[in-house]
Each structure stands twice: as C-alpha cells, then as structure tokens.
Amino acid sequence: MNRFIIILLATVLVLVSGCGAPAEEKEDLDTTNETLQGNYIRSVELTEEEWALAELVSAGIQDYGVFDYHFDESYTNIVFKVDVYREGKLAETGTIMNTEFYEKERDGKIAVLVNDTDIWVNLESNGNYESNHRDCPDLQLENDQNGGKVLEFREGELDDEGRVVLCTVGLYQQEPEDGVMQKEPVLENTERYERFIVIYAEAIE
DSSP states (O other), rough: HHHHHHHHHHHHHHHHOOOOOOOOHHOOOOEEEETTTTSSEEEEEHHHHHHHHHHHTTTTTEEEEEEEEEEEETEEEEEEEEEEEEEEEEEEEEEEEEEEEEEOEEEEEEEEOOSSSSEEEEEETTEEEEEEEEOOOOGGSOOOOOEEEEEEEEOOOOOTTSSEEEEEEEEEESOOTTTTGSSOGGGGGGGSSSSSEEEEEEOOO
C-alpha cells in the first residue's frame, strides 16, 4: 500500500509539472491564486484530463491537494507538520517530513494526501522527489453512521512564524441541525469539532 501511494503522489506531481504535455500547454497550468508574492505555497488546478488520470491511478479513494511553492535563498529546509486538537486543545504535534534544499532555486511542487489512517506528503524540487508519511489515528471516524468529516485544502504566503497551512480536517460525531459544519471554513470554526487536525509547512532559515 505504501508503494502504491508513493506512485500515486509522484504521478500527480508529474502531471502538474507538465511532463509529457505539449510545450504550449505547460504554460497554461491554472492556479487558484496568482496574487501570492514572495515566499508562498499555492494550490494548482489540474485540467479535466489530468484529474481523470489521477483519479484512475488513485481508484478514487483518497483526498489530495496539489501545490506549487517558492522560497528565497534564506530558507534551508521545509518541514511538514501536523497538529492534532481534541476538544479544542492542542493534544499532539508531529513531523511528517523534513527536506533540505540543496539547489539554489527553491521552487517545486507539493502533493498532500489524506486518508482515514495517515497523511502523506510528496515534494518535487528540480526533478527530484521525496515522500514520507505519518500515522494519524485521529483521522478515523468513530461513528460512521452519524459522524462526519470536513476537509479543506488551503494556500498562502509564509506567516510571521514561517508557516503555511496546507490542509485542515474537522471531525464530529453528530452534525448540528443548522448544517453549519458543511458551510463554514474549518479553520475558523474549530470549536464545532471534537477533533481538529492542521497540516502545515514550515520554512526554516
């Protein structure tokens, strides 16, 4: 299974990098936010054909986000971490992957995959790929019949702590009657969830 996920993430990053596409199509990769400046991580939108191929490889069983990134030369490492909150309090912090920048250019692609048991991160830089994962039992619903999960992929410029939130996941046992769980952004409504998970990247100088 681990080998399958590594192949999946690598395939998605190859698609986003435009490998195998005509030259005129490589310049047309859509991004959701062209206004980000400086040091950032931003979402990348695949074409319908690319999504179809990625879904075929993944058999439709995973949630994943794809990003591109840029950091200046003052940063030496990028660390992917996860914070787990239970009943509104930080209960656990863990590292998924720590990657050192060896090249002068700090540009590349990131794929983040979240399933019911763990979190995977794959990073591409100058044609080199690195992948790792971390078990996260808190992603598992305890009551599949009444409970639910809200997952949101995000993007942004580095904040004052050198971080960008990539994904948030909120889990609840019973959705309120007003259905707000599905309507409001996860990160702004942590108090509504019994468990709340934040996946983020941290650039190290």
